[in-house]
Amino acid sequence: MSIKHYFFGTDKQRAKFIFDFIAPVYGIIGGAAKKGYDRICIKLNRKVALKDYTILDVGTGTGEWLASISHYSDKKAVGTDFSKKMIEQAQIKYPNNEYIVNDAEALNKFDDNSFDIVTASFVLHGMRENDRAVVLKEMKRIARKYVMIHDFEDDTPFVVKILEFLERSDYINFKKYFKEELEKHFDNTDIVKCSRTANAVYIGLV
Numbered sequence: 377m378s379i380k381h382y383f384f385g386t387d388k389q390r391a392k393f394i395f396d397f398i399a400p401v402y403g404i405i406g407g408a409a410k411k412g413y414d415r416i417c418i419k420l421n422r423k424v425a426l427k428d429y430t431i432l433d434v435g436t437g438t439g440e441w442l443a444s445i446s447h448y449s450d451k452k453a454v455g456t457d458f459s460k461k462m463i464e465q466a467q468i469k470y471p472n473n474e475y476i477v478n479d480a481e482a483l484n485k486f487d488d489n490s491f492d493i494v495t496a497s498f499v500l501h502g503m504r505e506n507d508r509a510v511v512l513k514e515m516k517r518i519a520r521k522y523v524m525i526h527d528f529e530d531d532t533p534f535v536v537k538i539l540e541f542l543e544r545s546d547y548i549n550f551k552k553y554f555k556e557e558l559e560k561h562f563d564n565t566d567i568v569k570c571s572r573t574a575n576a577v578y579i580g581l582v
């Protein structure tokens with residue numbers, strides 16, 4: 377990936393270029409976000425006892441969300457990401473979990489119903505609706521019990537808005553429509569909100 381992919385590439389090439397580029401410093405941002413992740417997982421664990429669940433985290437980045445959500449379980453926890461450089465950072469920061477370089481839209485190496493929870497944190501808002509639908513379908517296929525999407529819900533801080541603009545993400549539509557999009561895939565849905573971080577975990581029950 378090169379800078380030309382940022383300006384002239386597809387949405388996916390641009391995202392991959394950005395995340396490969398920022399991987400060496402993303403751990404610092406991730407480290408700062410980890411406390412918020414832990415906080416929302418405390419609430420999530422009260423709703424869905426997380427212990428004893430195997431977890432697949434799609435777009436794991438430097439591994440913070442996977443570390444937070446898998447804290448309650450001794451079972452297998454696997455993170456995937458299309459950025460090899462992000463995965464390399466995750467392997468250093470959270471070596472107890474497993475990692476695989478893989479595109480979220482092609483999770484075919486994972487069998488149907490092979491993980492209790494399939495989750496993604498701050499990944500889906502970066503994609504357009506049709507790509508989100510492909511990823512959600514794949515996540516649902518792999519999940520035995522829950523699909524959990526941790527992402528934007530309420531007000532977005534100004535600095536984050538600038539970053540989302542540079543990424544040319546779809547976070548505005550995500551916040552408006554994601555609940556409805558999730559309901560197209562799942563008969564039963566739920567939400568755990570974290571008012572301090574203005575984020576939520578959108579839950580689809582398989």
Ligand SMILES: C[S@@+](CC[C@H](N)C(=O)[O-])C[C@H]1O[C@@H](n2cnc3c(N)ncnc32)[C@H](O)[C@@H]1O
Pocket residue numbers: 388391392395396406409434435436437438439440441456457458459462478479480481496497498499502
């Ligand atoms: C904003 S970061 C979030 C990282 C981590 N989940 C967290 O919450 O800290 C988004 C991550 O999703 C990954 N990603 C974006 N699109 C992807 C795709 N199509 N397939 C796999 N990974 C993807 C990026 O490489 C990046 O690591």
